[in-house]
Amino acid sequence: MEGNQSQISEFILVGFQLSKNMELLLFGIFSLLYICNLLANGMILGLICLDSRLHTPMYFFLSHLAIIDISFPSSNLPTLLENLVKHTKNISFDPCTVQMLFNLTFGSIECLILLAMSYDRYVAICHPLQYMVIMNWRVCSILAIACWACGFALALVQVILLLRLPFCGPQKVNHFLCDIRSVLKLACGDIWINEIFLFADGVLILVGPLALMLVSYMRILWAILKTQSKEGRKKAFSTCSSHLCVVGFYFGIAMIVYMVPDNSQREEHLKILFLFYTLFNPLLNPLVYSVRNAQVKAAFHRVLQKNRTI
Numbered sequence: 001m002e003g004n005q006s007q008i009s010e011f012i013l014v015g016f017q018l019s020k021n022m023e024l025l026l027f028g029i030f031s032l033l034y035i036c037n038l039l040a041n042g043m044i045l046g047l048i049c050l051d052s053r054l055h056t057p058m059y060f061f062l063s064h065l066a067i068i069d070i071s072f073p074s075s076n077l078p079t080l081l082e083n084l085v086k087h088t089k090n091i092s093f094d095p096c097t098v099q100m101l102f103n104l105t106f107g108s109i110e111c112l113i114l115l116a117m118s119y120d121r122y123v124a125i126c127h128p129l130q131y132m133v134i135m136n137w138r139v140c141s142i143l144a145i146a147c148w149a150c151g152f153a154l155a156l157v158q159v160i161l162l163l164r165l166p167f168c169g170p171q172k173v174n175h176f177l178c179d180i181r182s183v184l185k186l187a188c189g190d191i192w193i194n195e196i197f198l199f200a201d202g203v204l205i206l207v208g209p210l211a212l213m214l215v216s217y218m219r220i221l222w223a224i225l226k227t228q229s230k231e232g233r234k235k236a237f238s239t240c241s242s243h244l245c246v247v248g249f250y251f252g253i254a255m256i257v258y259m260v261p262d263n264s265q266r267e268e269h270l271k272i273l274f275l276f277y278t279l280f281n282p283l284l285n286p287l288v289y290s291v292r293n294a295q296v297k298a299a300f301h302r303v304l305q306k307n308r309t310i
Helices: 002-007 020-050 057-074 077-086 094-124 128-134 139-162 180-184 192-225 230-258 266-281 279-290 293-310
Strands: 010-012 090-092
Touching: 010 094, 020 057, 020 077, 020 266, 020 279, 020 293, 057 077, 057 094, 057 139, 057 266, 057 279, 077 180, 090 094, 094 128, 094 139, 094 180, 094 192, 094 230, 128 266, 139 180, 139 192, 180 192, 192 230, 230 266
Parallel strands: none
Antiparallel strands: 010 090
């Protein structure tokens, strides 16, 4: 790492080529979206903590999703906002490395948490009588710890592999943040090992979980269609459609960004997709789970009523 720093001490984030006035406008818009994200996910966390009726496996995993959706943009956006308002685009080597580690960690954990949530819905709908036995708190805790540990371990491997490479120039990263694929292009050494591990990581974190989720939801759909009760069928569809909406947006964008072969013509489009991935996707989760979820809305009204009585 010290050898890398002796050659290049900082990178230049190219970002989007905009005027100063446009950068200030984007600073205001991005700041507003970031604040909305913190408030929305904070509200979800608060409701889950305050309302005992939400102390179930489904909302346990949803609380982890909210923590990730606060942490992921918080590792990226402060640097982006600072660069927009100061009109500077430099970032030192160490903060860039830390940013890559956080990006990969929180992105990987979110994929695994979404997989755990799909398993929870599968057990709840396909094995309702055994649900509390299978999804007990010990199992939920083990699944959550495994998601966080695996996500961090996989991200750490990628960053360690990157740190072995020499960086002797150029300094310009064609991105608005330290994305590992963009930084790898600046390495002076051979990056084929990094590319193999990145592809394997993508298969393990994106393709594998998505395939398992599709299988689980096919079985869920079959179980719903066999349900005689219209009310039960409606409730199951409502719960699963919220999760499928989040999964579709998240995995769709992530697979385009990380799994599709890169080229110079796609770089600008990928930056826009990554901006959506960083800004809008974390805000989408609380909106989907609050607007479309009757239990969350009911919990919100109960908390408001308690505050009024106090």
